[in-house]
Amino acid sequence: MDALDHAILDLTGDRIAARRPLHGGDLSAVTLVTLQGGGRVVAKSGPLVDREARMLTAMAETGAPVPDVVGVAGNILLIEALDEGAPQPTAWAKAGETLAQMHGATGANYGWNEDYAFGNVEISNAETTDWPDFWASRRLLAHAPYLPGGVAPRLANLAERLPHLLPAAPRPALLHGDLWTGNLLFGPEGGIHFIDPACYYGDCEVDLAMLHLFGSPGRGFDEAYGPLEPGWETRRTVYTLWPALVHLRLFGASYRGMVDRLLKELGV
Incomplete structure (x- = not known):
């Protein structure tokens, strides 16, 4: 055995x-x-x-x-074990509604009580009450020693600007943490499940940024989830940068162009 x-x-x-x-x-x-x-x-x-x-x-x-x-x-x-199927017409709206419900759960701080990892890429979740600092130190600068030349200084420049780009104290929502479309499992009769989480508490827009990284959610998702605060477009670029950095470390130079593009959009 x-x-x-x-x-x-x-x-x-x-x-x-x-x-x-x-x-x-x-x-x-x-x-x-x-x-x-x-x-x-x-x-x-x-x-x-x-x-x-x-x-x-x-x-x-x-x-x-x-x-x-x-x-x-x-x-x-x-x-x-769950049955898989093609997304039904109402599935994406249900995804938006249930994600908003999950984001309604609130933590005391930003982060999680345990660290995590994607393969050999460690994810620090040490808790803090300062959201821009959490995103700078735990999600951007933590990658700097492992990145190709020229990227780390640009991340440092961006980190200094985060207090002006991100809210200081968004509600610490429970995040899936790795919510790309492959981690949504669609089932029969419009069923949907979230799988493969990397949870922590943070700005709910982090999950939305990840969900839009390799495409867009289907019809009805945005309406069911609800409106976002003004300025979400810039925040989405900031939040998208983290999974792009993770992909660069995990899968190599093919993701360098994505990282460069996002940094350029953010003016660094």
């Missing part, structure tokens, strides 16, 4: 009948497991799966649609 066999037996009391890898495993292995009793679960393996389980639980407590956590055994997380 391997580690997955043991985890399945420990957490479900059942044994594996079949297993197959699922897409979405760029940073961790994801496996669909069929149990001998006929049920199905999804297994994710990695060093931080216990933290993901706690994030999913925090999101679920707001009423956000997430897969149920079955349990954690060592470095294996078992979650509910």
Whole structure:
């Protein structure tokens, strides 16, 4: 028996009948497991799966649609297996409505009580009461030692301007933290779930920026989510820069152009 066999037996009391890898495993292995009793679960393996389980639980407590956590055994997380399908006409509106509901949950500070990581890219979530400082130190300047020449000084210049570009004290909303379209799972009959979180508390516009990074949400999302405060266009560029930096570090020079473009749009 391997580690997955043991985890399945420990957490479900059942044994594996079949297993197959699922897409979405760029940073961790994801496996669909069929149990001998006929049920199905999804297994994710990695060093931080216990933290993901706690994030999913925090999101679920707001009423956000997430897969149920079955349990954690060592470095294996078992979650509910969900059916996938093409987005139904009302699915994007439902996504906007449920995201706004989740963002209604508020923390005491900006950040999270645990750090996280995307692969070998560490994500510092040390809490603070100063939002521009959080974004400068935890999300931009933290990357500076690992970036190609010329990028770090521009980030430093941008960090000095953040108090004039970002609100000093936006409501600390519960964020998904990695909300690109691939982390929205559409199901039958208009169902939708948020998956693969990297939660922390911060400006709700962070999730919206990420969701628009590689495209735009479908019809009805913006209206269902609700209007944004004036100046959101500039803030979106600031917030989009962070996932662009993460992609540059994870996947290499093909993302340098995106980072340069965003910095140029911000005048640095």
